[in-house]
Amino acid sequence: MSLKFWSGMNPRVGLKLADKLMVGNIDNGETEHISIDDLATLIGQAGASGSLRKNGYRWIKGDGNVSLTNYEEGDEIIGVGTLYPGFVIHGYIKATPTATPDDYITLLSSVKL
Structure with a gap:
């Protein structure tokens, strides 16, 4: 059975931090997964280091x-x-x-x- 990404899937109701996201690994091209919590941590680290903001x-x-x-x-x-x-x-x-x-x-x- 073939499933088209998002259009062939049911919508998620009640999103949780442990839910998974599909990502493409930029280093090796592999399809992998992360949790929403992993993404939040990455964004927090990038924000703290200043890479997502400039000059305040x-x-x-x-x-x-x-x-x-x-x-x-x-x-x-x-x-x-x-x-x-x-x-x-x-x-x-x-x-x-x-x-x-x-x-x-x-x-x-x-x-x-």
Whole structure:
């Protein structure tokens, strides 16, 4: 019996941390499984190390950008960080990043801490 991934399966109701997810191993191409708890741990470690965030800001579109070279026009930013010290900002990337944030970020709002 052949089953098509997701379209030939029943939906999961009552998701649990021990439930399994199918993943493709990037190193060897094998199909393997992990638990949702494993995924949560990985995301937590990546967030703690800074690899999913930049300068204390959350990058909405393109979330996970870790260097200016990865930023894209249209990325939305919300947060507190080093680009505008002492301010909570909301804005978006309007151009290719340069040394001066005002040249490539359009602020929609900023609130002094």
